[in-house]
Amino acid sequence: MADRKLKVLMLGWEFPPQITGGLGTACEGLTRALAQHNLQIHFFMPRLYGNESAPHLDLYDVTSGITQQGSRPGVRLKAHWLSDSEVTEHENYEKMLVYDIPSFLSPYLRPEHKTLSEAELRTIRSKSVRDFKTLISGEEIFSTTEEIVVPGAPSAKSGQHYGQRLFEEVHAYAIRAVALSRGLDFDVIHAHDWMTYLAGIAIGRASGKPVILHVHSLESDRSGIYKNETIAHIEESSLKVATAVMAVSHYTRRRVIDDYKIPESKVFTVHNGLSERTCIAPTRTADDIFRVLFLGRVTFQKGPDYFVEAALRTLKHLPNTQFILAGSGDMLEQLRQKIKKAGAEKNFLLPGFLRGHEVDEIFANSDLYVMPSVSEPFGLSALEALYYDIPIIVSRQSGVSEVIKHALKADFWDVEELADLIVGALKYPELRRDLLQMAKQEVKRLDWNASAKRVMEIYRTVT
Amino acid sequence: MSAVCFYFQVHQPFRIKRFRFSDVGKRQRYFADDKNTLILDKVARKCYLKTNSVLLELLQRYKGKFKVSFSISGVALEQMRLYSPVILTSFQKLVDTGCVEILSETYHHSLAALYLEDEFFEQVEAHAKEVKHYFGVRPAVFRNTELIYNDHIGKLVHSMGFKGILAEGADDILDWRSPNFVYRHPEVDLKILTKNYKLSDDIAFRFSNRAWNEFPLNTDKFARWVHAISGNGDTVNLFMDYETFGEHQWEETGIFNFLRHLPEAILRHPNWEFLTPSEVIDKFPAVAALPYPRDVSWADLERDTSAWSGNEMQRLSLSRAYSLAHLVRRRNNTAVLKTWRRLLTSDHFYYMSTKFFADGDVHAYFSPFKSPYEAFLSYMTILDDFELYLDTKNTQHSKLI
Numbered sequence: 001m002a003d004r005k006l007k008v009l010m011l012g013w014e015f016p017p018q019i020t021g022g023l024g025t026a027c028e029g030l031t032r033a034l035a036q037h038n039l040q041i042h043f044f045m046p047r048l049y050g051n052e053s054a055p056h057l058d059l060y061d062v063t064s065g066i067t068q069q070g071s072r073p074g075v076r077l078k079a080h081w082l083s084d085s086e087v088t089e090h091e092n093y094e095k096m097l098v099y100d101i102p103s104f105l106s107p108y109l110r111p112e113h114k115t116l117s118e119a120e121l122r123t124i125r126s127k128s129v130r131d132f133k134t135l136i137s138g139e140e141i142f143s144t145t146e147e148i149v150v151p152g153a154p155s156a157k158s159g160q161h162y163g164q165r166l167f168e169e170v171h172a173y174a175i176r177a178v179a180l181s182r183g184l185d186f187d188v189i190h191a192h193d194w195m196t197y198l199a200g201i202a203i204g205r206a207s208g209k210p211v212i213l214h215v216h217s218l219e220s221d222r223s224g225i226y227k228n229e230t231i232a233h234i235e236e237s238s239l240k241v242a243t244a245v246m247a248v249s250h251y252t253r254r255r256v257i258d259d260y261k262i263p264e265s266k267v268f269t270v271h272n273g274l275s276e277r278t279c280i281a282p283t284r285t286a287d288d289i290f291r292v293l294f295l296g297r298v299t300f301q302k303g304p305d306y307f308v309e310a311a312l313r314t315l316k317h318l319p320n321t322q323f324i325l326a327g328s329g330d331m332l333e334q335l336r337q338k339i340k341k342a343g344a345e346k347n348f349l350l351p352g353f354l355r356g357h358e359v360d361e362i363f364a365n366s367d368l369y370v371m372p373s374v375s376e377p378f379g380l381s382a383l384e385a386l387y388y389d390i391p392i393i394v395s396r397q398s399g400v401s402e403v404i405k406h407a408l409k410a411d412f413w414d415v416e417e418l419a420d421l422i423v424g425a426l427k428y429p430e431l432r433r434d435l436l437q438m439a440k441q442e443v444k445r446l447d448w449n450a451s452a453k454r455v456m457e458i459y460r461t462v463t
Numbered sequence: 464m465s466a467v468c469f470y471f472q473v474h475q476p477f478r479i480k481r482f483r484f485s486d487v488g489k490r491q492r493y494f495a496d497d498k499n500t501l502i503l504d505k506v507a508r509k510c511y512l513k514t515n516s517v518l519l520e521l522l523q524r525y526k527g528k529f530k531v532s533f534s535i536s537g538v539a540l541e542q543m544r545l546y547s548p549v550i551l552t553s554f555q556k557l558v559d560t561g562c563v564e565i566l567s568e569t570y571h572h573s574l575a576a577l578y579l580e581d582e583f584f585e586q587v588e589a590h591a592k593e594v595k596h597y598f599g600v601r602p603a604v605f606r607n608t609e610l611i612y613n614d615h616i617g618k619l620v621h622s623m624g625f626k627g628i629l630a631e632g633a634d635d636i637l638d639w640r641s642p643n644f645v646y647r648h649p650e651v652d653l654k655i656l657t658k659n660y661k662l663s664d665d666i667a668f669r670f671s672n673r674a675w676n677e678f679p680l681n682t683d684k685f686a687r688w689v690h691a692i693s694g695n696g697d698t699v700n701l702f703m704d705y706e707t708f709g710e711h712q713w714e715e716t717g718i719f720n721f722l723r724h725l726p727e728a729i730l731r732h733p734n735w736e737f738l739t740p741s742e743v744i745d746k747f748p749a750v751a752a753l754p755y756p757r758d759v760s761w762a763d764l765e766r767d768t769s770a771w772s773g774n775e776m777q778r779l780s781l782s783r784a785y786s787l788a789h790l791v792r793r794r795n796n797t798a799v800l801k802t803w804r805r806l807l808t809s810d811h812f813y814y815m816s817t818k819f820f821a822d823g824d825v826h827a828y829f830s831p832f833k834s835p836y837e838a839f840l841s842y843m844t845i846l847d848d849f850e851l852y853l854d855t856k857n858t859q860h861s862k863l864i
Contacts, residue, residue, distance in 0.1 A: 313485075317484050405820055405834075406817065406820065406834075408834070408836055409833065409834065416483065416485065417483070419484075419485075420483040420484055420485065420840065421836075421840070423484050424484070424836075424839075424840040424843075424844075428776070428779070428839075428840075428843065430774075430775035430776050430778075430779045431775075431776050431836060431839055431840070433775055434774045434775050434776050434817055434835075434836075435836060438817050438820070
């Protein structure tokens with residue numbers, strides 16, 4: 001077994017450069033390190049954009065059936081659950097899947113843009129229902145989803161940041177992934193975050209192979225008290241039947257075990273690594289204005305309100321400080337009002353959502369990074385700050401706090417402490433230098449190779 | 464005859480509180496009285512009282528053939544008096560046997576020997592007074608905070624009339640020489656007792672280490688190592704923290720049984736005896752001059768002072784604390800002086816050490832703070848507050864301590 005090449009079917013949702021969060025970056029870092037080991041990875045994606053640079057992987061676009069093997073792009077694969085005639089026309093294929101699959105899964109859906117003929121529906125239904133019933137038999141994972149996905153209907157607070165069609169896409173992805181997997185040889189299934197869990201479990205049932213679910217974040221991390229019950233349900237039922245679970249931090253592992261009652265023995269911590277990246281030269285000027293950065297979604301879980309509270313307290317001691325609240329989200333307006341009310345507008349910069357070079361520039365311009373997350377499975381951006389020679393203050397409730405000891409730490413709710421640490425860090429360059437020097441040594445030890453080694457151990461345990 | 468010379472360090476700092484910028488100017492107390500009481504109680508229960516009773520039993524049984532020495536910092540004595548006088552009584556009983564020597568050190572267990580000489584002299588004198596008061600003796604041998612020593616400190620100590628000093632037997636200092644002889648200062652008439660760190664650390668650090676190839680350590684084995692030095696050394700200096708017994712090495716490791724049976728095992732060999740540092744100095748001539756050209760301590764593998772002044776935070780806070788000397792003295796107020804001196808205790812700077820923090824080793828274990836950074840910020844903020852009281856003609860400072 002040790003000598004045989006291990007084949008992994010990996011299910012992802014995004015891959016650089018097309019990313020919306022840390023998931024794609026993590027998948028890239030992990031798979032690159034895994035490629036050093038004796039294994040082959042089939043990596044499924046909802047769709048490819050053609051600019052993914054992943055010579056270490058076989059990438060599959062499950063929507064079109066296009067595969068990109070190593071550096072050879074553009075080979076089209078057949079999905080095995082449809083007959084040849086149904087897939088000959090790429091256009092048809094896409095239409096069917098995109099429009100029709102959700103409507104069978106969620107009978108209450110009435111997509112306005114497309115109505116299928118009875119005959120078309122019958123064909124698809126009979127095939128897919130048969131496939132799915134056998135795959136998921138005995139499992140309730142899909143049943144509840146039918147009730148909640150109502151496109152066009154305003155969904156209170158829950159899942160606001162998820163696209164209306166996300167559930168449709170998740171289901172479609174699962175079905176297509178099962179179909180695509182039929183033609184492949186693999187030993188283990190490895191699925192990243194809830195969007196791919198259904199696919200993972202379904203392929204597991206179809207193939208009888210072990211299923212590993214990788215928890216990069218939980219619904220409660222993303223949405224806090226407004227969590228989407230369906231997603232939580234998908235997480236819970238998938239994690240329960242998975243062969244093994246990987247969590248990105250001890251913190252997340254504990255949450256998986258406690259919140260979803262998953263047996264401890266099958267949940268493993270695999271800390272994220274940090275990929276080499278090039279930084280633009282810091283442009284911090286020698287003026288006496290300090291810039292303190294918050295970077296992330298402006299939502300409850302990231303604790304932007306604690307940042308603003310701590311900032312207002314800091315200003316009493318250091319009135320010249322500039323606070324940058326970078327990101328967008330449902331709390332932004334409310335915080336803008338709060339800052340206005342406190343008469344502190346001149347001390348705050350609210351540049352909104354930043355991307356690409358804007359992120360680099362804001363890092364290069366900051367003196368201190370603050371991540372007061374209420375719940376943070378890992379917190380990759382804090383490590384990126386360290387790359388930019390910016391010392392960090394992180395909440396004790398973050399995964400990154402487990403791997404970086406040399407950070408200033410506070411409980412997210414303790415704004416007094418948070419403010420005290422900000423003042424202290426700004427006041428004493430000696431502290432900042434000591435902090436940074438030690439933290440950078442820790443970052444050096446945090447590479448993806450260590451994570452990959454751990455993942456390989458877990459693969460060997462389950463196969 | 465060769466000697467085994469036991470020396471135990473007893474010290475408890477007045478630990479400071481987590482002090483925030485918002486506390487400045489509000490007449491908050493600096494010292495964590497609750498925590499300090501609690502820690503003293505715990506250490507007394509696990510170590511001081513228990514070990515003292517084992518030692519008392521041994522000292523009485525061996526009637527002059529078993530001897531040990533202590534130095535007890537002034538701040539430790541003060542806390543015993545304040546929070547738990549029974550500990551003090553139990554130490555007095557040991558000294559009353561006549562087989563226990565009390566050594567000199569700075570009252571505040573400070574780094575004054577390195578930073579401020581006149582302050583160093585005053586703290587040594589203050590400690591001598593305290594020792595005289597509680598134990599009725601005047602110390603004749605000196606040991607500096609954490610065995611910090613160099614040639615210059617040797618001169619200072621000699622100038623105060625001490626006949627000897629304890630120091631670490633660091634490899635680079637001893638070179639080819641053995642730690643098991645008495646040495647002398649290269650210039651002045653001061654004898655140096657060098658710690659045999661190998662045999663000392665076998666007890667203090669390795670005793671319960673299952674990964675150690677000599678584990679488990681019993682008294683026969685240890686006595687065999689000591690006896691092997693016969694004819695090849697005058698004194699085996701076993702210097703360690705008193706907390707070794709019961710606190711660093713828990714009772715469950717069998718450390719008390721080891722101690723209980725060690726005198727018997729050592730004395731089984733007719734050429735071996737127990738002596739106190741003064742007796743060793745009086746009995747054995749110095750075999751050679753031993754220069755200490757650098758700052759040596761008994762801490763960490765480096766055996767240097769980097770645990771207290773290794774990073775920027777430590778150097779900044781040390782220089783700031785000592786630079787307050789003239790302001791403090793100008794106030795000519797006992798409470799102000801006392802507060803300042805408590806803040807000079809070396810432990811405050813030790814807590815700021817970053818060098819092993821991530822490995823969660825002894826530095827982290829002994830710290831009342833969650834990180835070296837909190838230790839630094841609390842300390843600096845207390846100095847902010849303290850300076851406020853030094854500047855203004857505020858007379859409320861007595862409330863600080």
